[in-house]
Structure formats: structure tokens, C-alpha cells
Amino acid sequence: MIEIELGLEDVARTRFAISPLWEVVASVRVLKGADEHGLHRTWAEQVRPRLATADLDLRPLFDLVPVPTRSPWGGRIPGFICPPPTTPLPSLDVELATVRATPPALLHTTAEVPPARMAALRADPAAELARLAAVMEAYWELALAPYWSRILALLEGDIRYRAGRLVEGGAQHLFADLDPQVTWAGGTLHLEHRSARGARRLDGRGLLLVPSAFVWPRVFSVLDEPWQPSLRYPPRAVGTLWHTRAATGSDALAGVMGRSRATLLTELTVPASTTDLARRTGLTPGGVSQHLTALRTAGLVSAHRAGREVLYARTRAGETVVEAAGAELSTAQA
Structure with missing residues (x-):
């Protein structure tokens, strides 16, 4: 059990952030076997074949993301590959710039990573960090970018809920239902931990709360210098993230944008290619392409290259x- 002591200054400086870079790292854990309950099976089954056919060496990233083992150090993540964000919603480019600029003195870890990988990083930090950042960016495009709108909506919804809890009842109300592994009592945050024990003082640095789609059922803590003290926790309703929702409301949308475009937009419950959409809707591939171009121009759809194909996804x-x-349809039917 870790006891995190929050003074008045720490409570005043407690804030929220979303980290695309952390989602990269946490999702790699899932692909390496950390999803024992199959929460992300739908996502993994779509992404694994895509990564397998891509001409991409993922070892610089995957080597640095250990999966849980029996060791007390198992499952720890090297801090330098995912430093806590300094702004509420940084872009992946901004976070990767921070990785590239990591001081050589921070290139160490107690995590179970291949010694050869760490030796290479220390031998030529600039080149190896640039290589790591490039792999992270390529992985993002294949594995996360097509799904980011859905993930981001979940994370932002949790932050709105937490902010409301803070306004309603202060810090005690905020932490009351953050996660079963986190409890608040008398100005101290109690965090269940596999191996760490004892008290930690934040000394006025505040606490950063980062909802993460891929961490359930764990809570990851960052409490050591020089990083911002942080908790990465599962957001509310994370179990519904990959549920395929029925394509409703197409009649209402059809009156605004036409039936074909309305059908395509409602079909994009998960990212899909032009060929997939043509097969599912009965439209010709050429017609699908034209309609998707119009939807993309309107900002309703985004396109992401994933290996040899282009996947389309709904934007926020x-x-x-x-x-x-x-x-509106549900209201009318009621």
C-alpha cells in the first residue's frame, strides 16, 4: 500500500490530462498479453493483423514495454518513454518531441527490459530516442489513430464527470469512486500496489490524474522525480469502449445529407475501408469513395493509412x- 500525502497546495494543483503517448504504451501492453479479461479483444483482433503485415520493426518500442510477471518489478514501465504530459491534451507530436529530448541521465529503469536495448539507448541516446519516437509514431498511425475519436470521447467524458464530482464535494468526492484501488482518508490517498509500500509526499507539486483506456484493471502511478506525480486510471464505462452500437438515426440524417452518406456515417462504428463499406452497404466502391470524400471535407470523417489500405473513421x-x-429518433419514438 502506498500512502500519498496531499497538502493544501497539492490539492490546489491537482489537475487532469489526456496523454496520447501513454495510450501508445498502455495499448502495447495489451497486445503483449496484459489483457487477461479480453476487454480489448475486438480492438486487438483488428490491429494485430495490420501490424503483422506492416513493414515495421516494433522492437525498439515493444522491448521497452514489459508485461506482468511474477517478479515484483514485472509490468513496470520505464518513465522516460511516457513522461506525464505538461498540458491537458498535448498532441502526440509534442509528446514525442519530449521523448526525443530526454536527458541521457534519465535513461535508466528497474523494469524488466532487455539489457541490450538499454545499452543501445545509453550508447547513442540521440539516435536511439529518435528511432523510438519514429516507431511510436508509426505504431500510432496503424493501431490508434483510426480509433482515437472514440477513445478520446471516453476519456473526455470521464474528466467532465470527475470535474463535476470535485465541484460538488471537493477532493474526497472526487476520489471516492475513482477506482477500487484508490481510497481517500484524512488528506491521504491510499493506493494499492503490488510491491511498493510506505508514504510519499508531493511537496506542493500537486497530482496529475490521467484517465487511460488501456490500463484496466490496474492503476499506474508515477511518484518518483523528476516526473510530475501522476495516477493513470481506468475511465468510467471503459467496458463499453468497443461495443458496436446499432446504426440508428440514418433516416433523420438522410434528410440532411442524403441516404448514402447518412448510411456510411452510421456504419462507421469502427474504422473501415472503402471495400468493407461497399460490401456492407451495397454501394459501389466508387460511390463510397465519393461520399467519404464529401464527409471528410465536412469534417465528419477522417482517413488513416494502415499499411496497404486506408481506414475511415468518424471524427468527434x-x-x-x-x-x-x-x-432525436429515440425521443420521437417515445
């Missing part, structure tokens, strides 16, 4: 439009 604006149409 597209998700909002579909949800609004579905809500």
Missing part, C-alpha cells in the same frame, strides 16, 4: 452528429 464531430440523430 461525426460522432456527435450520429449521437444527436439517434437521440
Whole structure:
């Protein structure tokens, strides 16, 4: 059990952030076997073949992301590959720039990573960190970018909920249902931990709370210098992240954008290629391409190259439009 002592200054400086870079690292854990309960099976089954056919050496990244073992150090993540964000929602490019600029003195870890990988990093930090950042960026494009709108909506929804809890009842109310592994009592945050014990003082640095789609059922803590003290925790409703929702509201949307485009937009519950969408909707591939171009121009759809194919996904604006149409349809039926 870790006891995190929060003074008044720490409570005042407690904040939230979302980290695309951390989602890269946490999702690699899932692909390496850390998803014992199969929460992310749907995502993994789509992503693994894509990564397997890509001309990409993932070892610089995968070597640095250990999976849980019986060792007390098993499952720890080297801090230098995913430093806590300094702004509420940094872009992946900004976070990768931080990785590239990591001081050589920070290139150490107690995590179970191949010694040869750490030796290479220390021997030529600039080159190896640049290589690591490039692999992270390529992995992001294949594994996370097509799904980011959905993931981001989940994470932002959790932050809105937590902010409301803080306003309603202060820090005690905020932490009351953060996670079963976290409890609050008398100005101290108690965090269950596999191996670490004892008290930790934040000394006025505050606490950074980072909801993460890929960490359940664990909570990851960052409490050592020089990083910002942080908790990476599962957001509310993470179990619904990959549920395929029925394509409702197409009639309402059809009156605005036409039936073909409405059908395509509602079909994009998960990223799909032009060929997939043509097969599912009965439209010609050429027609699908034209309609997707129009939807993309309107900001409702994004395109992501994944190996040899291009995957289309709803943007946050597209998700909002579909949800609004579905809500309006439910109201009318009621």
C-alpha cells in the first residue's frame, strides 16, 4: 500500500490530462498479453493483423514495454518513454518531441527490459530516442489513430464527470469512486500496489490524474522525480469502449445529407475501408469513395493509412452528429 500525502497546495494543483503517448504504451501492453479479461479483444483482433503485415520493426518500442510477471518489478514501465504530459491534451507530436529530448541521465529503469536495448539507448541516446519516437509514431498511425475519436470521447467524458464530482464535494468526492484501488482518508490517498509500500509526499507539486483506456484493471502511478506525480486510471464505462452500437438515426440524417452518406456515417462504428463499406452497404466502391470524400471535407470523417489500405473513421464531430440523430429518433419514438 502506498500512502500519498496531499497538502493544501497539492490539492490546489491537482489537475487532469489526456496523454496520447501513454495510450501508445498502455495499448502495447495489451497486445503483449496484459489483457487477461479480453476487454480489448475486438480492438486487438483488428490491429494485430495490420501490424503483422506492416513493414515495421516494433522492437525498439515493444522491448521497452514489459508485461506482468511474477517478479515484483514485472509490468513496470520505464518513465522516460511516457513522461506525464505538461498540458491537458498535448498532441502526440509534442509528446514525442519530449521523448526525443530526454536527458541521457534519465535513461535508466528497474523494469524488466532487455539489457541490450538499454545499452543501445545509453550508447547513442540521440539516435536511439529518435528511432523510438519514429516507431511510436508509426505504431500510432496503424493501431490508434483510426480509433482515437472514440477513445478520446471516453476519456473526455470521464474528466467532465470527475470535474463535476470535485465541484460538488471537493477532493474526497472526487476520489471516492475513482477506482477500487484508490481510497481517500484524512488528506491521504491510499493506493494499492503490488510491491511498493510506505508514504510519499508531493511537496506542493500537486497530482496529475490521467484517465487511460488501456490500463484496466490496474492503476499506474508515477511518484518518483523528476516526473510530475501522476495516477493513470481506468475511465468510467471503459467496458463499453468497443461495443458496436446499432446504426440508428440514418433516416433523420438522410434528410440532411442524403441516404448514402447518412448510411456510411452510421456504419462507421469502427474504422473501415472503402471495400468493407461497399460490401456492407451495397454501394459501389466508387460511390463510397465519393461520399467519404464529401464527409471528410465536412469534417465528419477522417482517413488513416494502415499499411496497404486506408481506414475511415468518424471524427468527434461525426460522432456527435450520429449521437444527436439517434437521440432525436429515440425521443420521437417515445
